[in-house]
Amino acid sequence: MNYVIVGNSVAAVGAIRAIRALDQQGNITVISREKHNAYGRPLISYLLGGLINEKRMSYLPDEFYSRHRINLLLNSEVIGVDTDSRKVKLVGGDTIAYDRLLLATGGDPFVPPIEGIADKDRIFTFTTWDDAAKLKVISQDINHAVVIGGGLIGLKAAEGLNLLNKSVTVIELADRVLSSAFDRPAGKIVARKMKANGIDVITEDTVVRIEGEGTEITGVTLKSGDFIPCDTVIVAIGVRPAAGFLKESNIEIKRGIVVDNTMATSAKDVFAAGDVAEAADFFSEQKNPMPIWPDAYIQGDIAGTAMAGGAKTYAGGLAMNSIEFFKVSTISMGITNPADPSEFEIHSFQDIQNYQYRKIVLKNNLLVGAVLVGNVDRAGIFSGLIKEKIDMKLFKESLLLPDFGFVNLSREIRDTLFSPLGKSVNKDIPAMATGH
Amino acid sequence: MKRIYSIEDACIGCHLCEIGCITEHSLSKDPVKAFMHEKERPISRCTVEELNGGITSLSTTCRHCDEPDCLQACISGAIQKDSEGVVRLDREQCVGCWSCVMACPYGAIQRNLASKKANKCDLCPDRETPACVDACPNRALVYREGSQK
Numbered sequence: 259m260n261y262v263i264v265g266n267s268v269a270a271v272g273a274i275r276a277i278r279a280l281d282q283q284g285n286i287t288v289i290s291r292e293k294h295n296a297y298g299r300p301l302i303s304y305l306l307g308g309l310i311n312e313k314r315m316s317y318l319p320d321e322f323y324s325r326h327r328i329n330l331l332l333n334s335e336v337i338g339v340d341t342d343s344r345k346v347k348l349v350g351g352d353t354i355a356y357d358r359l360l361l362a363t364g365g366d367p368f369v370p371p372i373e374g375i376a377d378k379d380r381i382f383t384f385t386t387w388d389d390a391a392k393l394k395v396i397s398q399d400i401n402h403a404v405v406i407g408g409g410l411i412g413l414k415a416a417e418g419l420n421l422l423n424k425s426v427t428v429i430e431l432a433d434r435v436l437s438s439a440f441d442r443p444a445g446k447i448v449a450r451k452m453k454a455n456g457i458d459v460i461t462e463d464t465v466v467r468i469e470g471e472g473t474e475i476t477g478v479t480l481k482s483g484d485f486i487p488c489d490t491v492i493v494a495i496g497v498r499p500a501a502g503f504l505k506e507s508n509i510e511i512k513r514g515i516v517v518d519n520t521m522a523t524s525a526k527d528v529f530a531a532g533d534v535a536e537a538a539d540f541f542s543e544q545k546n547p548m549p550i551w552p553d554a555y556i557q558g559d560i561a562g563t564a565m566a567g568g569a570k571t572y573a574g575g576l577a578m579n580s581i582e583f584f585k586v587s588t589i590s591m592g593i594t595n596p597a598d599p600s601e602f603e604i605h606s607f608q609d610i611q612n613y614q615y616r617k618i619v620l621k622n623n624l625l626v627g628a629v630l631v632g633n634v635d636r637a638g639i640f641s642g643l644i645k646e647k648i649d650m651k652l653f654k655e656s657l658l659l660p661d662f663g664f665v666n667l668s669r670e671i672r673d674t675l676f677s678p679l680g681k682s683v684n685k686d687i688p689a690m691a692t693g694h
Numbered sequence: 695m696k697r698i699y700s701i702e703d704a705c706i707g708c709h710l711c712e713i714g715c716i717t718e719h720s721l722s723k724d725p726v727k728a729f730m731h732e733k734e735r736p737i738s739r740c741t742v743e744e745l746n747g748g749i750t751s752l753s754t755t756c757r758h759c760d761e762p763d764c765l766q767a768c769i770s771g772a773i774q775k776d777s778e779g780v781v782r783l784d785r786e787q788c789v790g791c792w793s794c795v796m797a798c799p800y801g802a803i804q805r806n807l808a809s810k811k812a813n814k815c816d817l818c819p820d821r822e823t824p825a826c827v828d829a830c831p832n833r834a835l836v837y838r839e840g841s842q843k
């Protein structure tokens with residue numbers, strides 16, 4: 259069996275482990291256009307800011323590829339897939355045959371055609387190790403940077419530059435930063451903390467023109483008419499599934515590569531996972547890209563299992579983000595900001611002065627979302643309750659307690675999770691006598 | 695693999711499992727020194743939950759899951775499952791992003807705010823039986839072969 263995986267990041271790693279759990283014999287070829295072994299992509303802002311060194315970028319122990327007997331092709335870009343002859347085509351003309359193919363190519367940064375952008379030198383995106391390295395090299399010459407986009411990637415870039423003592427302005431079109439993951443109070447808390455640390459945040463505005471003579475940037479003009487002087491611009495509007503190389507193929511692509519709940523695409527023996535894929539949502543079952551790290555791993559695991567002949571089904575993508583800015587922890591998951599709140603039951607607690615906020619979203623007595631700012635301890639209990647669809651009718655009152663835990667739930671749940679037999683243990687029977 | 699299980703009816707809410715855990719993971723392995731003199735006192739990897747002033751209590755800890763949510767969520771690769779099945783956290787590699795805290799459905803990973811590192815059960819590699827289990831005066835914690843749930 260020849261497995262070919264395009265992309266060498268977290269979705270690929272999830273798939274490699276799943277394949278090798280079922281098939282120790284097959285050949286696995288992993289192709290990446292980057293020059294690095296798998297690395298913590300979300301760590302590039304830590305690298306830029308000097309919080310970690312290059313060694314800590316590695317996502318895996320060095321021996322991972324040899325232990326899993328991977329044929330690793332770095333610096334190689336796939337430019338086409340022929341699903342009839344079952345081959346992938348590389349830059350330079352080589353082809354590689356597959357029996358099972360995984361497309362795990364992630365996302366490409368989206369750069370809109372802003373006036374004046376084309377001829378300027380110091381325009382950057384911020385999604386790869388090399389992007390961070392390039393910025394770091396020129397950082398000495400940065401006096402003021404503008405970051406276009408106040409989503410996760412934009413804020414991370416801003417944080418990295420701030421750590422290098424650069425002055426940074428973030429410009430966000432929505433009424434708050436992190437609008438996709440957070441509701442208004444949480445977004446406001448984060449923006450407040452950023453401002454307190456010297457990052458300027460401008461909301462409900464956008465860059466319409468990049469100013470300057472020749473290749474040099476002197477500033478940006480905003481829709482409101484304001485002018486922000488700067489010498490460097492980072493475009494962080496978002497990522498798009500990196501599926502451009504499939505244009506000639508017959509694989510179904512909408513916003514991302516469309517997959518079913520085993521991560522199979524419309525083409526036989528071709529799978530997709532991670533940021534490039536468009537899979538079912540946990541709640542709505544509508545298909546959409548879910549560009550977060552944990553989901554990429556899970557999708558990779560499901561895909562790898564299917565590729566090696568196993569059976570596992572995807573429960574649907576559940577959005578979740580843990581983001582810390584300037585020591586304020588924030589965790590959000592599920593539906594945090596429902597479009598039609600009348601269908602939901604929402605409880606919240608806030609103490610903005612002390613950067614504390616907690617919001618719980620229920621629907622038909624099921625927990626469907628949570629936002630925690632400040633005290634995020636044991637947030638995972640909420641994600642478990644969402645995933646397991648536990649009826650919260652009797653426990654709702656306790657969900658906002660700062661020390662919410664299993665004692666607030668039923669005895670049955672506690673016994674299932676923690677007791678030796680998965681159920682109540684009769685004290686008369688010595689526990690040791692009942693091993694599996 | 696061997697796991698730590700918790701018997702709620704036997705738990706008296708004394709928190710000695712937490713003390714045992716902190717002591718075991720301290721530099722001196724001495725409770726008084728660990729609590730009074732060590733600069734970086736560890737935080738407990740097991741959590742005793744209590745309700746109604748202790749009428750209900752139980753000690754919760756990492757299940758060393760077969761397919762750990764924390765590992766899938768970890769953005770730095772600090773969390774790995776070793777060949778024995780123990781889910782380990784490499785403190786050097788951890789960046790304190792709390793993705794594991796977000797993902798663990800057992801609420802079994804703690805935030806060590808002083809060191810900005812995640813904190814989780816390692817089943818006490820230097821001991822035959824984990825310290826929390828040995829510390830329990832009423833055998834409310836048992837360490838034995840068993841499945842995750």
Ligand SMILES: Cc1cc2nc3c(=O)[nH]c(=O)nc-3n(C[C@H](O)[C@H](O)[C@H](O)COP(=O)(O)OP(=O)(O)OC[C@H]3O[C@@H](n4cnc5c(N)ncnc54)[C@H](O)[C@@H]3O)c2cc1C
Binds near residue numbers: 291299386580
């Ligand atoms: C700055 C930053 C911070 C982030 N922070 C977080 C966070 O805190 N939490 C979180 O959950 N998520 C975060 N993310 C998102 C997270 O990194 C992604 O969801 C995750 O990396 C997706 O993994 P993947 O395996 O699908 O693809 P990717 O990690 O995008 O990797 C895809 C790989 O495929 C390669 N490739 C693409 N096309 C080809 C081709 N044609 N031929 C060969 N190789 C190709 C790419 O070069 C890339 O190396 C962050 C992202 C960024 C950029």
